[in-house]
Amino acid sequence: MKSLAAFASTAVLALSATAFSTAVYALDVEAAKGLAEQNNCMQCHSLRKDKDGPSFMKTAEKYKGKAGAVDEVIKHMTLGKDVKLADGTSEKHKIAKTMPANDKAQLKNLAEYVLSIQPK
Numbered sequence: 001m002k003s004l005a006a007f008a009s010t011a012v013l014a015l016s017a018t019a020f021s022t023a024v025y026a027l028d029v030e031a032a033k034g035l036a037e038q039n040n041c042m043q044c045h046s047l048r049k050d051k052d053g054p055s056f057m058k059t060a061e062k063y064k065g066k067a068g069a070v071d072e073v074i075k076h077m078t079l080g081k082d083v084k085l086a087d088g089t090s091e092k093h094k095i096a097k098t099m100p101a102n103d104k105a106q107l108k109n110l111a112e113y114v115l116s117i118q119p120k
């Protein structure tokens with residue numbers, strides 16, 4: 001009985017792995033939201049409404065179907081380029097901090113999250 005249960009859960013795992021195989025990897029929405037919160041991204045961004053920065057939905061639209069979209073967004077979050085705020089001043093864009101520093105997987109997950117936001 002025990003081994004049957006073990007088999008069943010393995011089968012479920014295998015099934016969910018198949019379900020996600022169309023995506024390159026499984027997006028961890030909660031982790032992305034957490035990282036965005038920690039970095040105060042949402043001070044200037046919202047999912048579907050423009051604030052100082054474009055909504056994530058707009059960014060997703062902008063990069064839709066483009067090769068290298070994830071890398072572009074990661075660059076944007078890590079290079080600190082000059083950006084213009086609504087009040088006309090400019091400042092260096094926030095550099096996303098991760099623990100450990102510069103964790104590619106976390107940055108990628110956050111970029112994928114931004115790019116996943118669809119109109120409701």
Ligand code: HEC
Nearest residue numbers: 039040041044052053054059073076077083084085094096
């Ligand atoms: C102080 C305000 C501010 C904060 C904080 C901020 N951003 Fe931005 N962000 C902007 C502005 C302004 C732009 C528009 C830049 C432009 O169009 O040149 C922007 C643009 C972007 C874009 C669009 C890039 C593109 O190529 O179109 C993404 C994605 C983005 N920010 C993600 C983030 C993430 C993730 C964080 C948190 C790590 C963050 N931002 C924190 C102001 C901010």
